[in-house]
Amino acid sequence: MPKVLFPDYMLTFRCIGNECEDSCCKNLEIPVNRDTYLKYKRLEDREFSERLVQGMEVLEASKRRSDQYAVIKLDEATGHCTFLENGLCSIQMKLGESCLSKVCASYPRRSNQVDDTFETSALLSCPEAARLALLNPEGMSFTYVEAEQPITIGARMTTKLPSGIPYAKYFWDIRTFAVEMLQNRSYSLSHRVMQLAVLAVALDESCAKGKVDQIPHIIQRFRDQLDGGGEIAKTETFPTDLHFQFKFLNALLLLLISAKVSNNDKYMECLDQYIDGIQKAGDGFSEQELVRYYGECRRNYYDPFMAEHEYIFENYLVNQLFSSAFPYDTELKLFTKVFYMGVIYGLLRMQLIGMAACHERLTADMIIQLIYSFIRNFEHNQNFKKVLLEQCEAGNIRTLGHLSLLVMESDAMEDSR
Numbered sequence: 482m483p484k485v486l487f488p489d490y491m492l493t494f495r496c497i498g499n500e501c502e503d504s505c506c507k508n509l510e511i512p513v514n515r516d517t518y519l520k521y522k523r524l525e526d527r528e529f530s531e532r533l534v535q536g537m538e539v540l541e542a543s544k545r546r547s548d549q550y551a552v553i554k555l556d557e558a559t560g561h562c563t564f565l566e567n568g569l570c571s572i573q574m575k576l577g578e579s580c581l582s583k584v585c586a587s588y589p590r591r592s593n594q595v596d597d598t599f600e601t602s603a604l605l606s607c608p609e610a611a612r613l614a615l616l617n618p619e620g621m622s623f624t625y626v627e628a629e630q631p632i633t634i635g636a637r638m639t640t641k642l643p644s645g646i647p648y649a650k651y652f653w654d655i656r657t658f659a660v661e662m663l664q665n666r667s668y669s670l671s672h673r674v675m676q677l678a679v680l681a682v683a684l685d686e687s688c689a690k691g692k693v694d695q696i697p698h699i700i701q702r703f704r705d706q707l708d709g710g711g712e713i714a715k716t717e718t719f720p721t722d723l724h725f726q727f728k729f730l731n732a733l734l735l736l737l738i739s740a741k742v743s744n745n746d747k748y749m750e751c752l753d754q755y756i757d758g759i760q761k762a763g764d765g766f767s768e769q770e771l772v773r774y775y776g777e778c779r780r781n782y783y784d785p786f787m788a789e790h791e792y793i794f795e796n797y798l799v800n801q802l803f804s805s806a807f808p809y810d811t812e813l814k815l816f817t818k819v820f821y822m823g824v825i826y827g828l829l830r831m832q833l834i835g836m837a838a839c840h841e842r843l844t845a846d847m848i849i850q851l852i853y854s855f856i857r858n859f860e861h862n863q864n865f866k867k868v869l870l871e872q873c874e875a876g877n878i879r880t881l882g883h884l885s886l887l888v889m890e891s892d893a894m895e896d897s898r
């Protein structure tokens with residue numbers, strides 16, 4: 482049996498079936514891999530084969546990949562998978578579990594392969610997985626287990642052969658240090674995100690100059706700075722601007738929502754609460770007054786809860802790093818990966834502040850609902866990341882300094898200017 486690296490929450494995860502508040506067959510883009518699509522198309526049972534093909538939409542050629550060849554159509558009225566009958570999967574009933582597409586057979590598990598080791602985590606669009614992964618105050622830890630070979634639907638990479646990834650040789654050094662940075666509770670979480678972003682820029686620069694073997698020295702330099710109170714250990718190194726942060730992220734959220742076709746009910750609840758919370762500021766407020774009100778809501782409701790529960794977002798970010806096989810990527814710079822994670826963190830935090838303003842309190846349940854439904858609503862869409870990055874680019878928001886403005890929290894004095 483191969484070795485599989487699991488975050489500890491995966492060892493206890495079980496689908497809760499009927500008790501789930503948001504079935505995975507609803508309002509989710511369900512990709513079908515090429516082999517499964519062709520298998521469905523060639524079924525001997527021509528009537529069922531025809532029904533399957535009619536119930537799927539083959540992706541445009543430019544978006545097609547072997548593991549994402551088509552998507553299952555959703556019922557327009559209910560948002561449910563078109564093959565769901567009386568709460569049961571008709572494909573599984575008729576053809577058996579072995580004929581399910583890779584995503585249906587493995588959801589919410591996501592597995593990557595690094596050399597001969599598999600890594601399995603969960604997509605946090607599953608609310609039960611999100612609860613287990615995020616609500617652990619001890620932080621996320623990882624365990625090797627001898628297990629059945631998982632269905633690999635994520636990244637496959639090698640750190641040994643020439644792989645075209647410049648930093649492949651130092652994959653584990655970067656990965657381990659990145660998790661260590663995100664879990665270093667000596668710093669606020671937004672500060673940790675920025676420290677990771679600075680590291681990503683330094684690593685990108687060394688790769689661009691062909692100085693890949695500098696990577697262990699760069700990591701050691703960062704360790705020394707964190708231990709010795711160097712520049713990246715100081716909050717004042719990173720600029721803040723609550724006005725810019727709220728204005729840009731709010732506009733970005735509205736753009737992302739307007740670009741979205743179908744919407745998840747649970748996410749819409751969160752969005753309504755966010756809007757209600759922000760509108761509690763009242764009519765006729767100037768932009769400055771609105772930002773001041775937003776800052777007050779953060780101080781009154783968000784900060785007190787997060788002082789005890791910041792581990793929820795820490796676990797979210799560590800899971801993102803792990804499940805995306807960080808630092809692996811075929812095209813993006815490491816900074817772009819951290820930038821994307823930071824912007825999503827900023828968007829989630831802003832929505833929670835509005836939701837907390839609406840209820841005049843914040844709870845772990847509200848955070849879980851927002852995180853899982855946001856991922857469901859947006860991040861399951863193949864184009865979402867591209868659209869978000871393009872919007873940032875269009876607003877000329879692309880540097881370390883910009884990320885700091887979007888992520889770092891300004892202090893109470895500054896908010897009340």
Ligand code: SF4
Nearest residue numbers: 496497501505607609
């Ligand atoms: S979303 Fe998760 S808990 Fe809910 S039905 Fe799907 S796998 Fe089970």
